[in-house]
Amino acid sequence: MPETNYDQEMAFFVDMQRCIGCHACEMACAECETNGQESMIHVHYVDRAKSPQTTVQVCMHCEDPTCANVCPADAIHQDEFGVVHSANTSRCIGCSNCVLACPFGVPKKEEKAELMMKCNMCYDRTSAGLKPMCATVCPSQALYYGTREEIERMRPDSVPVNSFKFGAQEVNTKVNIMMPKGTHQLVVE
Amino acid sequence: MAKLPTSVDKIIKEHGPHAAYPPKSGFEGSHEPDKLVKTHCCYCGMQCGIKLKVKNEKIAGFEPWMEFPFNEGRLCPKGVQRYMQNNHPDRIMGPIQRVEGKGFDPISWEKAMSKTVSEIQRIQKQYGNDAFAMLSGVSLTNEKSYMIGKFARVALKTANLDYNGRLCMVSAGGGNKKAFGLDRSSNSWADLKHAKVILVAGANISETFPTLTHYIWQARDNGAKLIVVDPREIPFARTADLHLPVRPGGDSALFGAMLKIMVDNDWLDHDFIENHTSGFEETIEAVKDYDLEWAEKESGVPKDLIYKAAKLWGEANTSFLMHARGIEHHTKGVENVLSCINLVLATGRIGKPYCGYGTITGQGNGQGGREHGHKCDQLPGNRDITNPEHRKYISEVWGIDEKDMPGKGLTAYEQIEAIHRGEIKGMISICFNPLVSLPNNNYVREALEKLEFYINIDTFLSETARHADIVMAGSLHEEEEGTVTTAEGRVVKINEAVPPPGNCRRDGEILMELADRLGAGNKFSYPTSEDIFNELRVASKGGTADYYGITYKKVVDNMGVFWPCPSEDHPGTPRLWEDRKFATPDGKAHFNPVKYRPASEVTDKEFPVVLTTGRVVSQYLSGTSTRRIGKLIDQYPEPLMEIHPKMATLYGIEDRDLVKVKTRRGEAEFPAHVVETIREDTVFIPYHWGGKFSANQLTIGNLDPVSKIPEFKVCACKLIPTGKKGSETRTETAYQSWL
Ligand code: SF4
Ligand code: SF4
Ligand code: SF4
Numbered sequence: 001m002p003e004t005n006y007d008q009e010m011a012f013f014v015d016m017q018r019c020i021g022c023h024a025c026e027m028a029c030a031e032c033e034t035n036g037q038e039s040m041i042h043v044h045y046v047d048r049a050k051s052p053q054t055t056v057q058v059c060m061h062c063e064d065p066t067c068a069n070v071c072p073a074d075a076i077h078q079d080e081f082g083v084v085h086s087a088n089t090s091r092c093i094g095c096s097n098c099v100l101a102c103p104f105g106v107p108k109k110e111e112k113a114e115l116m117m118k119c120n121m122c123y124d125r126t127s128a129g130l131k132p133m134c135a136t137v138c139p140s141q142a143l144y145y146g147t148r149e150e151i152e153r154m155r156p157d158s159v160p161v162n163s164f165k166f167g168a169q170e171v172n173t174k175v176n177i178m179m180p181k182g183t184h185q186l187v188v189e
Numbered sequence: 190m191a192k193l194p195t196s197v198d199k200i201i202k203e204h205g206p207h208a209a210y211p212p213k214s215g216f217e218g219s220h221e222p223d224k225l226v227k228t229h230c231c232y233c234g235m236q237c238g239i240k241l242k243v244k245n246e247k248i249a250g251f252e253p254w255m256e257f258p259f260n261e262g263r264l265c266p267k268g269v270q271r272y273m274q275n276n277h278p279d280r281i282m283g284p285i286q287r288v289e290g291k292g293f294d295p296i297s298w299e300k301a302m303s304k305t306v307s308e309i310q311r312i313q314k315q316y317g318n319d320a321f322a323m324l325s326g327v328s329l330t331n332e333k334s335y336m337i338g339k340f341a342r343v344a345l346k347t348a349n350l351d352y353n354g355r356l357c358m359v360s361a362g363g364g365n366k367k368a369f370g371l372d373r374s375s376n377s378w379a380d381l382k383h384a385k386v387i388l389v390a391g392a393n394i395s396e397t398f399p400t401l402t403h404y405i406w407q408a409r410d411n412g413a414k415l416i417v418v419d420p421r422e423i424p425f426a427r428t429a430d431l432h433l434p435v436r437p438g439g440d441s442a443l444f445g446a447m448l449k450i451m452v453d454n455d456w457l458d459h460d461f462i463e464n465h466t467s468g469f470e471e472t473i474e475a476v477k478d479y480d481l482e483w484a485e486k487e488s489g490v491p492k493d494l495i496y497k498a499a500k501l502w503g504e505a506n507t508s509f510l511m512h513a514r515g516i517e518h519h520t521k522g523v524e525n526v527l528s529c530i531n532l533v534l535a536t537g538r539i540g541k542p543y544c545g546y547g548t549i550t551g552q553g554n555g556q557g558g559r560e561h562g563h564k565c566d567q568l569p570g571n572r573d574i575t576n577p578e579h580r581k582y583i584s585e586v587w588g589i590d591e592k593d594m595p596g597k598g599l600t601a602y603e604q605i606e607a608i609h610r611g612e613i614k615g616m617i618s619i620c621f622n623p624l625v626s627l628p629n630n631n632y633v634r635e636a637l638e639k640l641e642f643y644i645n646i647d648t649f650l651s652e653t654a655r656h657a658d659i660v661m662a663g664s665l666h667e668e669e670e671g672t673v674t675t676a677e678g679r680v681v682k683i684n685e686a687v688p689p690p691g692n693c694r695r696d697g698e699i700l701m702e703l704a705d706r707l708g709a710g711n712k713f714s715y716p717t718s719e720d721i722f723n724e725l726r727v728a729s730k731g732g733t734a735d736y737y738g739i740t741y742k743k744v745v746d747n748m749g750v751f752w753p754c755p756s757e758d759h760p761g762t763p764r765l766w767e768d769r770k771f772a773t774p775d776g777k778a779h780f781n782p783v784k785y786r787p788a789s790e791v792t793d794k795e796f797p798v799v800l801t802t803g804r805v806v807s808q809y810l811s812g813t814s815t816r817r818i819g820k821l822i823d824q825y826p827e828p829l830m831e832i833h834p835k836m837a838t839l840y841g842i843e844d845r846d847l848v849k850v851k852t853r854r855g856e857a858e859f860p861a862h863v864v865e866t867i868r869e870d871t872v873f874i875p876y877h878w879g880g881k882f883s884a885n886q887l888t889i890g891n892l893d894p895v896s897k898i899p900e901f902k903v904c905a906c907k908l909i910p911t912g913k914k915g916s917e918t919r920t921e922t923a924y925q926s927w928l
Pocket of ligand 1: 018020021023024026056137138140141142143147
């Protein structure tokens with residue numbers, strides 16, 4: 001890894017309440033130099049027949065990333081700042097283990113490229129002091145990139161949560177979900 | 190001869206719309222641009238700041254402009270993709286002319302100009318000056334708007350000039366002038382952040398002004414309550430404290446009832462009402478019989494919600510009220526606006542910090558474009574073309590005799606009617622696509638076909654431009670320098686990033702050459718856009734929209750200046766009315782009595798369903814540009830008809846069934862989108878598409894008596910299930926727009 005000035009104070013926050021389903025994040029993500037016009041963030045309706053509620057799925061950058069752990073080719077690398085990088089193109093064998101293993105359903109196999117691709121938190125931007133594309137453009141700031149202190153000051157009604165429980169598996173992540181005050185962990189049954 | 194020269198399919202094959210995508214690795218030079226040009230998004234009235242990457246005189250991408258104070262880098266999908274216009278293969282690369290049976294052939298500028306001028310002169314000689322009309326658009330800069338106003342009156346010498354703001358903002362403008370004497374949102378968005386109650390009426394902010402949602406969330410983080418008035422549960426109403434699902438056309442019943450409740454409970458600012466307003470007594474007299482039962486019946490909003498909204502609004506200390514097309518696109522648009530303003534005035538929450546009132550302009554320069562005189566009844570500085578003093582002042586600025594200044598002309602839709610009557614024979618239009626954007630567009634098409642000569646200035650061959658005898662290849666937002674005025678009244682700078690490609694010319698240069706050939710060249714010699722702006726400053730001086738103190742330098746140095754700004758040492762006016770001196774003749778804010786009346790077309794046995802129209806986030810207005818940008822098309826490829834499951838069950842309609850929607854004007858088929866987020870008695874269709882996908886072949890051309898805005902937002906329709914399913918691969922229909 002080249003030397004960077006990646007600022008570890010900065011974190012990523014997602015607040016689904018605010019998402020207006022506009023897809024600006026997807027389009028901006030695709031502009032990232034490394035993405036070949038594919039988006040690594042995905043916006044979905046929960047149940048459009050009932051509500052305009054959308055969710056947005058970005059790589060959570062797990063502290064102990066399952067995708068990397070299950071990769072037989074050692075193609076997924078987590079750097080010293082905790083960023084979990086997209087599959088190394090020269091190593092990835094397109095087996096989809098990571099796709100199946102990720103508890104958040106994040107990595108996608110690009111069928112055409114026979115390669116797993118996922119968000120690397122706009123490493124080219126974040127390591128140069130810029131914000132990730134998606135969080136920069138998000139018009140409602142459902143996606144926010146900044147310090148925990150900032151977000152706690154700005155959004156007094158909610159708290160950032162980065163601990164998840166999937167059955168017996170506890171996962172801590174670099175990306176935070178904004179939840180109602182008093183929440184400490186998200187339990188996914 | 191403004192009939193189509195050949196089949197629509199052939200025209201589309203040649204000129205699009207075709208979807209364009211960026212190359213997989215980005216445009217050449219997107220990683221190492223030659224320069225980054227600070228400018229603004231070309232679409233809605235937010236005019237978000239953005240930096241365009243330029244490589245070899247082509248736009249190669251964008252970079253967020255973090256320092257621009259309104260949006261700090263934030264953009265909606267249209268803003269992210271706006272850079273795709275410049276490289277688009279559909280671009281008309283030089284002037285073209287209609288060739289019967291064939292389509293369009295390139296011609297020289299010389300021929301385009303001389304033919305155009307000789308036809309203008311022929312028509313005016315034969316039928317009179319006003320028989321040649323002009324229509325323009327407010328995606329144009331202030332400089333171009335100003336120049337068009339002068340061009341029509343001084344070079345074309347016609348009274349018949351109007352603009353597409355007539356389909357957008359004019360009801361708000363009419364209401365603002367009546368109440369405040371001045372036509373602008375009273376505050377900058379900065380005041381929103383600390384308001385304790387925010388009422389948003391008929392404004393799908395999440396899809397039409399997405400970057401404004403952040404301001405509303407900031408207010409909510411500060412404890413604000415949000416009231417949303419809309420027939421649909423728009424994305425941003427999902428979490429609102431109150432969502433009032435008004436029936437289209439019922440708005441003034443709702444606002445009148447809220448006022449009545451406020452009076453009954455004495456949630457009023459008596460001091461403000463007494464000292465700074467007039468007309469209060471007549472206004473409350475008009476609503477004295479409104480009770481909640483009646484209001485529920487007329488507005489369609491449950492009465493407990495109406496009461497809750499009145500209480501929330503009435504008791505607050507600070508508040509902000511905003512509205513947009515949802516209440517303005519009506520035959521009583523001005524009344525709807527006034528009924529909103531009455532709520533603001535009753536509480537006196539205006540002209541002070543964290544309190545305000547704003548009408549959100551839909552088009553890029555919807556604000557500035559309505560100030561500089563390309564409306565049929567208006568001169569620069571928002572002056573009145575029928576006022577002798579105003580006429581005299583502008584005639585002097587323009588160096589013409591006042592008696593040569595044409596009078597008030599016809600509005601956009603009235604021009605269409607005048608073509609049908611044979612009074613208008615020729616037309617020039619710029620940046621206006623009435624075949625998609627005007628209501629009752631089969632009638633509009635017939636009108637275009639009756640024109641003896643029609644010239645269009647545009648960058649893409651829009652549905653309307655297909656009818657032109659000559660199309661002059663103009664310039665994009667990024668190809669000309671100028672200013673625009675955002676929805677909050679902030680004048681910002683548009684910078685030229687690239688020159689017009691190929692044989693295209695800057696719009697301003699096209700107009701100047703036409704003026705020259707029409708014999709008015711000495712009145713139109715502007716070496717730069719700044720020269721036009723400097724003349725505009727003088728022309729607006731002393732008017733209600735006073736730009737005199739605004740200079741290019743000041744705009745750049747401050748990243749925008751709010752008008753009015755009467756002198757060079759004046760900092761501009763983000764918040765109006767702090768001195769409590771309103772721009773009305775008596776200096777007071779005016780309450781206006783509004784007596785509820787129904788929409789011009791109500792449902793009946795034959796047409797039992799309410800039809801309303803609006804927008805989606807990935808498209809902009811008539812789609813001339815956005816229906817050519819691949820990713821924006823993919824997001825919402827074709828217009829869907831939103832229908833509530835209860836009504837769908839009644840008709841046996843399932844999701845994606847093709848339903849024929851029929852009104853007294855026309856019929857068209859749309860795939861059903863069965864959603865609980867719309868009223869049970871109303872269907873919604875977005876209007877951005879043309880031809881057989883056009884919602885505006887169904888809507889009605891009835892006009893508001895004051896603003897002459899058409900009633901896009903309500904008409905009566907019937908639904909006829911066709912038994913067919915809509916296409917699964919939705920994008921296959923997206924690029925077409927057949928007759
Ligand atoms: S840009 Fe923001 S608001 Fe829009 S879809 Fe993405 S997360 Fe949601
Ligand atoms: S798809 Fe590629 S990155 Fe994912 S587990 Fe297989 S080899 Fe590793
Ligand atoms: S369309 Fe409007 S909100 Fe979207 S980026 Fe452009 S100016 Fe901003």
